[in-house]
Amino acid sequence: MEKNILKKDHVRPFLRKLARNSRLIAPLRTSHGDLLYQEIESIDSSEIDLSEQPQESAKQFLFPQQEQLFTYQSTSNGFTFSPRKSGMPTVLFGLRSCDISAILYMDVIFLRSPRDHYYLQKRKDTIIIGIGCNEPWDNCFCNATRTGPFLEIGFDLQLTDLGDRFYVESGRAVGDEILKKWPQFFSPVTDEDEKLRYQLMLEARSGFKRHVHVETAFQKIADNSVSPSVWEHLARRCDGCGGCAYICPTCTCFTIFDRPLSPHTGERLRTWDACTHDGFTRMAGGHNPVNTATDRLKRRFMHKLYFDYKQFNRPGCVGCGRCVGICFGGVDIAMFVDMVCAEKRDQRQNATVIGDLLIEAGLITRKQLYKALEKRDRTGMPLGNILMEMGIVTKEDIANCLADKVERP
Amino acid sequence: MMETGTMRESMRNAVTDNVFMPNETVISEIIEENSTIRTYTLRFTDRAAAFSFLPGQFVMLSVPGHGEAPISISSSPTSTDAIQLSVRRAGRLTSALHSMKAGEYVAVRGPYGVPFPVDELKGRDLLFVAGGIGLAPLRSLINYCRAKNGEYGKITLCYGSRSPSDIAFKNDLDAWQADGSVDVRLTVDVPERGWQGRTGLVTTLLDDLTINNSNSSALLCGPPVMIDAVISKLKESGMDSEQIITTLERNMKCGVGLCGHCHMEGVLICKDGPVFNVRTLENIMGATG
Ligand SMILES: Cc1cc2nc3c(=O)[nH]c(=O)nc-3n(C[C@H](O)[C@H](O)[C@H](O)COP(=O)(O)OP(=O)(O)OC[C@H]3O[C@@H](n4cnc5c(N)ncnc54)[C@H](O)[C@@H]3O)c2cc1C
Ligand code: SF4
Ligand code: FES
Numbered sequence: 001m002e003k004n005i006l007k008k009d010h011v012r013p014f015l016r017k018l019a020r021n022s023r024l025i026a027p028l029r030t031s032h033g034d035l036l037y038q039e040i041e042s043i044d045s046s047e048i049d050l051s052e053q054p055q056e057s058a059k060q061f062l063f064p065q066q067e068q069l070f071t072y073q074s075t076s077n078g079f080t081f082s083p084r085k086s087g088m089p090t091v092l093f094g095l096r097s098c099d100i101s102a103i104l105y106m107d108v109i110f111l112r113s114p115r116d117h118y119y120l121q122k123r124k125d126t127i128i129i130g131i132g133c134n135e136p137w138d139n140c141f142c143n144a145t146r147t148g149p150f151l152e153i154g155f156d157l158q159l160t161d162l163g164d165r166f167y168v169e170s171g172r173a174v175g176d177e178i179l180k181k182w183p184q185f186f187s188p189v190t191d192e193d194e195k196l197r198y199q200l201m202l203e204a205r206s207g208f209k210r211h212v213h214v215e216t217a218f219q220k221i222a223d224n225s226v227s228p229s230v231w232e233h234l235a236r237r238c239d240g241c242g243g244c245a246y247i248c249p250t251c252t253c254f255t256i257f258d259r260p261l262s263p264h265t266g267e268r269l270r271t272w273d274a275c276t277h278d279g280f281t282r283m284a285g286g287h288n289p290v291n292t293a294t295d296r297l298k299r300r301f302m303h304k305l306y307f308d309y310k311q312f313n314r315p316g317c318v319g320c321g322r323c324v325g326i327c328f329g330g331v332d333i334a335m336f337v338d339m340v341c342a343e344k345r346d347q348r349q350n351a352t353v354i355g356d357l358l359i360e361a362g363l364i365t366r367k368q369l370y371k372a373l374e375k376r377d378r379t380g381m382p383l384g385n386i387l388m389e390m391g392i393v394t395k396e397d398i399a400n401c402l403a404d405k406v407e408r409p
Numbered sequence: 410m411m412e413t414g415t416m417r418e419s420m421r422n423a424v425t426d427n428v429f430m431p432n433e434t435v436i437s438e439i440i441e442e443n444s445t446i447r448t449y450t451l452r453f454t455d456r457a458a459a460f461s462f463l464p465g466q467f468v469m470l471s472v473p474g475h476g477e478a479p480i481s482i483s484s485s486p487t488s489t490d491a492i493q494l495s496v497r498r499a500g501r502l503t504s505a506l507h508s509m510k511a512g513e514y515v516a517v518r519g520p521y522g523v524p525f526p527v528d529e530l531k532g533r534d535l536l537f538v539a540g541g542i543g544l545a546p547l548r549s550l551i552n553y554c555r556a557k558n559g560e561y562g563k564i565t566l567c568y569g570s571r572s573p574s575d576i577a578f579k580n581d582l583d584a585w586q587a588d589g590s591v592d593v594r595l596t597v598d599v600p601e602r603g604w605q606g607r608t609g610l611v612t613t614l615l616d617d618l619t620i621n622n623s624n625s626s627a628l629l630c631g632p633p634v635m636i637d638a639v640i641s642k643l644k645e646s647g648m649d650s651e652q653i654i655t656t657l658e659r660n661m662k663c664g665v666g667l668c669g670h671c672h673m674e675g676v677l678i679c680k681d682g683p684v685f686n687v688r689t690l691e692n693i694m695g696a697t698g
Contacts, residue, residue, distance in 0.1 A: 069429045072474075074473060074474075074514070079433050081433075081516070083427055115426070116667050117427035254663075255668065256429075256476065256477060256662045258475060258476045270668075273662075275672075282660060283658065283659070284499035287633070289673070299672070302674075303672065307674070367694075
């Protein structure tokens, strides 16, 4: 694949040509000082800012927070449904490696059978120009999810910031074409550029401030050795606001609803939804198969770190660290992984220690423990009493387990 | 046979590429099954939009202005050019539907989901166990088996209702008994004056039966507590969990594996289900304790 140098002075004229008939998305600073990927109205009066990780991912440009699916109109002889034409050629410029990896993840979810028409319409004419991260930010852990700081695939072009110029490599045929089509903006790569880039990549890899052991967490979940107290602890701090899901570049759940616009017309919309909302799984009549905050968090983290791993051989988290910054309860995925990995017996709460000991002794199953914990949350009864009431263990069982524990070194 | 449904689905989607678009149907008949359940016969106004399906599959039903809901097809695929949906009034959309009359329009998209394994069930005795509205998807399969004269073994239905006046699908129950095609057994939770039949949970009906476990399959649909009780009872009596087949209900928004609402332990109920055999369910749940 082709490599070239793009002088920083040339970025603006290059984008002017490349995005002439497209919507152009790139990181811009707002008047409040936030850095966000935004649609650029005029390239000449906008200052693209590639100095840091944008606060939100680029998810919304392929999968908008709210999107019309179609309008309906009812008449005396039936309905007319008019689907929304949702495609437009798009250039995504300056995407971080995590955000590109998240698009690859969305491709898997939305483009397997059956394909999501609205996503496909936007995705199929999208050019992705990424930028590697020379300096990972405080919460980043894409090294652990293997989604950065530089990518091998997934981009059309990938930039590396060499100071006054970008090193540009093409990752796909589309990228090659772009480089060929506008040679006036590009110059050949020198040995010195190669060396500098190599050096920067090495430094970036060793520049992570956080070490989030995602694979260890997967293994622990797979071995069924995550103590219920971890989920519980996190659940107590979760307010179910859904912020983590909205900010997450790989959270793709949505809900569908109708909005009447007049007695005979209206639109069907979809909006982002979050599995941490208690209504997410509630059914008519109030029955809810995922009924507690513990169950919901378990579902969320298991999905990203276990089921996605099993199904796609990589986690559903791209290590962007955004949920770390957004959750005011500190219930983020990095915290979860840290807790799972750091877990030590003496840090656990008493009640769940009993639960875990009973499981270890083979006297109860994990499922029975969760049931009992759920009841404890509802009634405030001590866990041991609940398990006895459920007829699963006897007083002696509990006493023996605790005695064993005391004797242990 | 499970493959056929999925293959058909992917072929159809190749043609109409936007799965979210519903197809208009007209309500041609309404049967009042009980005070809260009605069966709607729907005809596609564009005949090209009609689809073939298998028992156990469902559609996303639209009442524009009120949204969509997953509803099982309760008619048999052997009766052509219209489908029937039996709908219990439960909330917003289902109440809107219940206020509609024959001649009015609704819309559907589908069929979705894995159907009952109709081929694997051939030659076997079939024990149907249903509670309330749960008979809807089983009705499709029962009528399918009846139409395939002789291809299936003995058919028994144990059907539980809340009270005698809540017993739904009376026309069907009568017809099945009248032609002897189904051994129908009823029970109610709460008897009323004049009720001479059984009282008690549907599991009590199972006590009366002698089931030939080597050649029987059970098909269950109803409230979760009923399903759990029936599964343990059948397993206790020696039935292999692979021969116990049930359907799972979850909140569903898309019906096609995109929206994430029906995710359960790595499985999407709308796509990988809603029909599962209990062995598979045990494996799914067992995987994560
Ligand atoms: C595969 C499947 C087959 C079904 N078959 C039938 C059937 O044949 N007959 C029947 O009467 N009912 C059936 N149901 C249940 C039916 O879908 C709900 O009763 C219906 O969604 C309630 O919608 P509502 O708007 O009236 O209720 P509301 O409580 O107002 O629901 C609001 C929204 O929540 C969601 N929702 C609520 N409850 C359920 C639920 N139980 N399942 C899925 N989504 C839900 C729906 O999107 C609904 O639009 C089936 C459910 C599933 C999953
Ligand atoms: S789970 Fe958190 S860190 Fe992982 S991709 Fe989502 S927002 Fe980023
Ligand atoms: S209902 Fe949307 S994924 Fe199953």
